[in-house]
Amino acid sequence: MAAMQSSELIKREIIRRINTRVWRPGQMIPGELELAREFGCARSTVNRAMQELARRGLLNRKRKAGTRVALNPVRRATLEVPVIREQIENAGAHYRHQLISRTRTAVPAGFRAAWHTGSRRKMLHMEAIHYADDTPFIYENRWINVAAVPAILEQTFNAISANEWLVQNAPFTHGALTLKACGADAISSQRLGIAGGAAIMLVERTTWTDDVLITRVLLHHRPEHCIESVL
Amino acid sequence: MAAMQSSELIKREIIRRINTRVWRPGQMIPGELELAREFGCARSTVNRAMQELARRGLLNRKRKAGTRVALNPVRRATLEVPVIREQIENAGAHYRHQLISRTRTAVPAGFRAAWHTGSRRKMLHMEAIHYADDTPFIYENRWINVAAVPAILEQTFNAISANEWLVQNAPFTHGALTLKACGADAISSQRLGIAGGAAIMLVERTTWTDDVLITRVLLHHRPEHCIESVL
DNA sequence: AAGTGGTCTAGACCACTCC
DNA sequence: GAGTGGTCTAGACCACTTA
Numbered sequence: 001m002a003a004m005q006s007s008e009l010i011k012r013e014i015i016r017r018i019n020t021r022v023w024r025p026g027q028m029i030p031g032e033l034e035l036a037r038e039f040g041c042a043r044s045t046v047n048r049a050m051q052e053l054a055r056r057g058l059l060n061r062k063r064k065a066g067t068r069v070a071l072n073p074v075r076r077a078t079l080e081v082p083v084i085r086e087q088i089e090n091a092g093a094h095y096r097h098q099l100i101s102r103t104r105t106a107v108p109a110g111f112r113a114a115w116h117t118g119s120r121r122k123m124l125h126m127e128a129i130h131y132a133d134d135t136p137f138i139y140e141n142r143w144i145n146v147a148a149v150p151a152i153l154e155q156t157f158n159a160i161s162a163n164e165w166l167v168q169n170a171p172f173t174h175g176a177l178t179l180k181a182c183g184a185d186a187i188s189s190q191r192l193g194i195a196g197g198a199a200i201m202l203v204e205r206t207t208w209t210d211d212v213l214i215t216r217v218l219l220h221h222r223p224e225h226c227i228e229s230v231l
Numbered sequence: 232m233a234a235m236q237s238s239e240l241i242k243r244e245i246i247r248r249i250n251t252r253v254w255r256p257g258q259m260i261p262g263e264l265e266l267a268r269e270f271g272c273a274r275s276t277v278n279r280a281m282q283e284l285a286r287r288g289l290l291n292r293k294r295k296a297g298t299r300v301a302l303n304p305v306r307r308a309t310l311e312v313p314v315i316r317e318q319i320e321n322a323g324a325h326y327r328h329q330l331i332s333r334t335r336t337a338v339p340a341g342f343r344a345a346w347h348t349g350s351r352r353k354m355l356h357m358e359a360i361h362y363a364d365d366t367p368f369i370y371e372n373r374w375i376n377v378a379a380v381p382a383i384l385e386q387t388f389n390a391i392s393a394n395e396w397l398v399q400n401a402p403f404t405h406g407a408l409t410l411k412a413c414g415a416d417a418i419s420s421q422r423l424g425i426a427g428g429a430a431i432m433l434v435e436r437t438t439w440t441d442d443v444l445i446t447r448v449l450l451h452h453r454p455e456h457c458i459e460s461v462l
Numbered sequence: 463a464a465g466t467g468g469t470c471t472a473g474a475c476c477a478c479t480c481c
Numbered sequence: 482g483a484g485t486g487g488t489c490t491a492g493a494c495c496a497c498t499t500a
Contacts, residue, residue, distance in 0.1 A: 006470080018402065019402045041470075041471085043472090043473095044488090045471080047486075047488090050486090051486090051487085061486065063477065063480090063484085063485050064477095064486075065478095065479070065480065065484095067485090071399075072398055073402075074311055078308075079309075079460065080305055080308075081462065083303050168302075168303065171246075171250045175462030176459070178457050178459050179410060180456070180457045180458070181412030181432040181454065182412070183430045197430075199428075201410070201411065202412075205462070207462065227409070227410040228409050229310065229408040230407060230408070231407065237488075238489085263466080274490095275491085278468075282467090293467075293497080293498070294466050294467045294468075294496065294498055294499090295465055295499050296465095296466070296499065297466060298467080
């Protein structure tokens with residue numbers, strides 16, 4: 001094997017050997033030292049290449065046990081989650097949002113289990129509609145933990161949506177995303193101006209910083225809405 | 232600042248400074264050398280930490296220009312796309328699949344534009360149902376480019392599903408994923424044993440190796456199905 | 463032209479886990 | 482216990498971009 005120059009080339013060569021069945025699924029492949037000798041580079045260069053491929057799911061690595069080609073490579077699709085305004089503007093439409101309600105409220109019973117905060121009256125609930133060229137695009141139903149983001153109370157959300165304000169002012173350490181198809185209920189069909197029962201994409205996002213809940217939002221999309229991603 | 236020990240701690244410290252507004256969105260942050268001195272570690276350790284955060288979208292890095300805190304951090308959700316069998320078994324259910332049809336056919340007119348292959352009679356079309364504990368979980372509607380995977384013709388798909396066979400035998404270089412909510416049509420509602428018009432999650436996956444199309448599949452999920460992910 | 467990040471090296475020590 | 486990957490260091494050179 002000719003000497004290679006970078007971890008990028010090493011990655012490609014490893015992928016090539018997997019795809020051409022030189023190394024078969026489940027099979028153990030040579031260790032870092034051996035590959036470093038073969039490729040004429042330092043071990044850490046091979047290490048970087050293999051860690052990247054393991055992160056992508058193509059390799060399974062274990063200390064002492066070595067590195068194996070993944071049996072059923074778990075593909076990961078990367079979904080970009082932009083601010084709603086940018087999502088709409090990137091589609092070439094004019095963005096506008098409208099606040100519908102804004103109340104301090106108790107946490108709905110169904111949420112309380114998932115809520116890590118004990119207090120029951122410290123939630124800000126709000127509804128808004130995001131328009132793309134005057135067509136309702138998303139009906140947003142959001143709860144915000146006031147204790148985590150006290151500055152939220154000073155916001156009117158006229159100039160900037162809660163979505164965008166939170167992205168800029170309440171960074172989170174981790175979050176969960178759930179996608180579900182569901183029939184539009186009375187409220188969301190009215191908000192979106194669509195027929196009741198129409199199939200809509202419901203996106204739920206919840207974010208925390210260090211186990212303190214920041215916000216939970218339900219995004220009801222228009223029926224035609226597609227979420228696209230690459231593998 | 233006390234000396235830190237690992238790139239993991241450095242990452243957390245950087246995140247902390249971003250979250251607590253020590254470093255504000257859009258602001259330039261110190262260079263690798265300066266942080267390495269502050270944290271009492273090698274530059275490459277800082278480099279690893281910052282590259283990871285840039286990959287996550289929290290930082291924007293440019294040579295010579297330095298590193299800045301991202302203005303509107305585009306969050307990326309990582310969707311795991313496992314083999315359907317594993318998806319069902321991981322949910323604790325018994326997996327079973329049933330082939331419904333298997334014909335060589337022309338490419339449906341609606342697809343031909345997206346198809347990069349000119350030939351019209353070289354497609355294998357198949358339908359299957361994936362069961363979780365004897366409940367129809369996914370109705371699969373798949374087209375396979377025979378020219379790209381000739382060995383597919385020898386498969387009966389009794390012992391192994393097309394999904395799993397392709398994952399193991401037809402590695403792809405890139406793919407596209409589309410998620411959409413739609414009402415069940417006559418066929419899919421019958422296949423899944425659900426009411427017509429019920430909101431179901433429709434997943435479309437298309438994969439290529441080097442611009443040669445391998446397969447395109449429509450997965451019709453049960454109405455309750457949720458797709459979960461982390462941010 | 464100069465300063466920043468990107469990558470690589472050679473070596474070291476450590477952590478994990480299989481034997 | 483021994484062998485593997487995980488991480489770190491100190492130094493080097495290079496690539497890119499801004500000034």
